[in-house]
Amino acid sequence: MSWLTDRIADGRARVLGSRVEARAGRWWISFQVDVDRADIDARRVAxxxxxxxxxxxxxxxxxxxxxxxxxxxxxxxxRHLGRRLHRLRRADKALARAQPGSKNRAKAARRVAEVHLGVSNxxxxxxxxxxxxxxxxxxxxxxxxxxxxxxxxxxxxxxxxxxxxxxxxxxxxxxxxxxxxxxxxxxxxxxxxxxxxxxxxxxxxxxxxxxxxxxxxxxxxxxxxxxxxxxxxxxxx
Ligand SMILES: [Zn+2]
Known part of the structure; x- marks a missing residue:
């Protein structure tokens, strides 16, 4: 966060908006940020x-x-995508077998969401x-x-x-x-x-x-x- 907070502190960035969402059993917050790229670009030129x-x-x-x-x-x-896809298939099967409304089903659903998150990360x-x-x-x-x-x-x-x-x-x-x-x-x-x-x-x-x-x-x-x-x-x- 210091990357952002330092910039906000000296005016090189400002937060335009934020959004909170629940995904894979966790809370996520994302910021829409307006950043002055001048110093970043100066250090990173092809x-x-x-x-x-x-x-x-x-x-x-x-x-x-x-x-x-x-x-x-x-x-x-x-290859980790392949490995995770295997895990995803297993988690999907467990979800399909779980009794509707049961605790196990909620757990299986969270497991599926976690694997999805892992794949996308x-x-x-x-x-x-x-x-x-x-x-x-x-x-x-x-x-x-x-x-x-x-x-x-x-x-x-x-x-x-x-x-x-x-x-x-x-x-x-x-x-x-x-x-x-x-x-x-x-x-x-x-x-x-x-x-x-x-x-x-x-x-x-x-x-x-x-x-x-x-x-x-x-x-x-x-x-x-x-x-x-x-x-x-x-x-x-
Ligand atoms: Zn030829």
Whole structure:
């Protein structure tokens, strides 16, 4: 709280409103705050000549990041979400079995709410850390058009859950890029990022969604996510 109270004390922030709600058996208060960002922004500026990166979003690998120094980094989709989803299913079952109106039912309902809260906190932490480091360390970030990515890949409930992460990732990346002065480039929806050979530039029109790797006529072997990230990067460089 000192982050906020110090600023309120010397006039760099003021509280516009607040809201109290009960969630998962706890009380939560949230503030709507008007903050003077000048001193924050001055300390957190994306380097003008910093790295340029292309980012491909996926399911098992949440983000594949290709940088202009030639490195490709894979950020795995955090497994704690999976573990919590397992716990959630168990809590849901317990709730379904509990006698209506019973004490056990109230307990089971609170348990479900707690697990939900844990999932959403874990996801929020993961996305915030990733988007903050990306926007603070890079000068330019290229991402794919999300509407297309979602349309193509959105096939099951599990993917719905991941999709929510993708749009939140994009939302955070957009406002943080503006905060830190990084340039955010969104690839044209027809840009063939997964199909273009990074060696010879030929486009593989036979690539199917299930193909994780493919070999070009020129002999180059491509990993789908890595190829997409590199081609996105090339849009900017
Ligand atoms: Zn090729």
């Amino acid at each position: 380097p003008v000549h910093g790295p340029v990166v292309g980012i491909d979003l996926g399911i098992t690998t949440f983000a594949t990041i290709a940088a202009d120094d030639g490195t490709v980094t894979k950020v795995a989709n955090p 874990a996801r929020a932490d993961f996305l915030h850390q990733l988007t903050t480091s990306l926007t603070r360390c890079n000068s330019t970030i290229v991402v794919e058009d999300l509407s297309v990515a979602g349309m193509i890949r959105n096939r099951s409930l599990a993917r719905h859950i991941v999709d929510a992460g993708w749009s939140e990732f994009r939302r955070q990346l957009t406002y943080k890029a503006a905060w830190y002065g990084a340039r955010l480039v969104v690839a044209d929806r027809w840009y063939p990022s997964t199909r273009t050979c990074t060696t010879c530039g030929d486009i593989n029109h036979d690539l199917r969604l299930a193909d994780r790797t493919w070999t070009c006529h020129c002999g180059a072997v491509h990993d789908r996510d890595g190829t997409a990230a590199i081609n996105l990067l090339r849009l900017a460089v």
